[in-house]
Amino acid sequence: MLRSILGKSLRAIPKRAESEAVGAWGEIYGPxxxxxxxxxxKIxxxxxNPNVPEWEKAGIYPAHEVMKKLGSAGFLGTSHPEEYGGMGLDYSYTVAVSETLGEIKCGGIPMSIGVQFEMATPALGxxxxxxxxEEFLRPSIAGDKVACLGVSEVHAGSDVAQIKTTAKSDGDDYIINGQKMWITNGIQADWCCLLANTSDGPVHKSKSLICVPMDxxxxxxxxxxxxxxxxxxxTAQLWFEDVRVPKKYIIGEEGSGFIYQMIQFQQERIFAMASAISGLENCINETINYTRERxxxxxxxxxxxxxxxxxxxLQTEVELLRALLYRVTAMYVNGEDATKLASMGKxxxxxxxxxxxxKCLQMWGGMGYTLENPVSQQFRDGRLASVGGGADEIMLQIICKLMDILPKGTKLV
Incomplete structure (x- = not known):
């Protein structure tokens, strides 16, 4: 679907110097x-959106149904390799998709979709x-399989180096034992991109990412x-009890999982920025409409x-966040290290x-404290952004490290 819409212009997309900028969107987004x-x-x-109220009340949405619709239209693999069903486009197209997902009228569904194409599969691709x-990326891009990311544990959230889950070598297999916590898509996922210790070496060189079928x-x-x-x-807690997984399911090289996961974290943080903007604007616009009538x-x-x-x-702050998002995106597309700015943006x-x-909830008065309005939705959904994907305090530590202002001897994973 997506290829037919964009047509022959796809051939010129990677040549960013040749693409035409559009109005206020600058050089990041073209036609x-x-x-x-x-x-x-349109999707x-x-x-x-018509189903969001029902899915919110149910506490779950039909992930396979939604992923299949998005996958069939080409939206789950914009920057993934073409040989596995992706579009092979530069990362700015993934950011454009992420920003539009923010128009979904809740936070949970965009986050779930983001896990599928921005958090569990970048290292795989x-x-x-x-x-x-072939076994995990292709069906995830097509929307035939739902993915989850298994990194956080009960005692190791932002401190990824301290995870305890192990994958012990046993012939041609790994035997996995451990538990994972706060796993988005964990109830419905078909496979898990799992970070586990495959050796007893230094914490940054002892971990591997492994594709684990959930059945x-x-x-x-x-x-x-x-x-x-x-x-x-x-969101689920997962346990792994003597789970036997073929070694061929490892992503990349054994012992490189920590590095691969840090790369995935960068895209996760950029996704957090991109997917937030439309929701913030909607919250402000709905508040303008309500306070005009009230x-x-x-x-x-x-x-x-x-x-x-x-x-x-508030609108000024949103525009500043958008400008930072587009600057980080340009850096990422150009192969520059965007770690500091991505952390600042997150x-x-x-x-x-x-x-x-x-502030918007306050302007709604008593109506702001009821469930069925956009500001209370943003209020309860948005609080996760300062905790998930690396807490604010971790972002500050990363920024301080890259500014070279931490006290001497400070250890930072």
Whole structure:
């Protein structure tokens, strides 16, 4: 579908100097990006948003159904290799998709989709053998399989180096034991991109990423975790008890998993930025509409200078976040190290979501404290952004390290 929409222009897409910039979007998005976004927007408006209230109440959404629709249209593999069903486009197209996913009227579904193509599969697409790419990447791009990422554990969230899950060598297999926590898509996933210790060496060289089918004996989906927000995204605790996995399911080289995961984290943080922007704008716009209609002391609430100045401040902050997103994207596309700016963007995203949601909720008065409105949705869903994918404090540590201002002797994983 996506190829037919973009047509022959796809052949020229990698030559970024030749693509035409469009208005205020600058050099990041050209005509092909906007066509792609329009196509995805139609799927969101027709097939996803009308069902969000029902899926939120159910506490889960039909991941296989939604992934298949997106995969068939080409949206789960924009930057993945063409030989496995991807589009082979530069990363700016993935960011365009991520930003449009933010138009889904909840946080849980975009996050789940983001795990599929931005968190569980980037390392597979970059470093995986033909065997694992055929068995796991191709069906994930097509939407035939749902993926999850198994990194966090009960006592090792942001501190990835301290994970305890092991994958012991046994002939041509690994025997996996351990547990994973906070696993998005964990209830419905067909396979897990699992980070495990494959040796007893230094913590940064002892880990490997392994593709683990979720129907193997010994894989236990212990429970669905109930959360403050992100209701429609299923989150699970997983156990692995003597799970036998062929060594051919390893991604890349044994012992390189920590490095591969750090690369995946960069895309996860960029996704967090991109997918937040539309939701922030929607929250502000809905608040403008509500305060314009709401009367207090004989005039519209929006007519108060304090209110419209606050909204102007918030919109300015959103535009600054968008500018940072596009700068980070350009760096990533050009092969530059975007670690510092991606970490800054992730930090700013979490804090801005909290600020926008809290200030807008206040402007709604009592209605802001009810469930069925966009600001309370943003308020409960958005709080995760400062915790998941690396807490604010971890982002600050990374930024300080790259600014070279940490005290001497400070250890940072």
């Amino acid at each position: 092909e990006h906007l066509q792609m976004q329009d196509s995805l927007r 969101i408006e027709q097939d996803i 970059k470093f995986g053998s033909e065997t694992v790419c 193997l004996p010994g894989v236990i989906r212990a429970k669905k975790i109930e959360k403050i927000g992100m209701w429609s995204s299923d 009367q207090a002391f004989g005039k519209s609430v929006l007519d108060n200078q304090y209110i419209h100045f606050q909204l102007a401040e 930090l700013k995203t979490g804090r801005l979501i909290r600020e926008v949601a809290d």
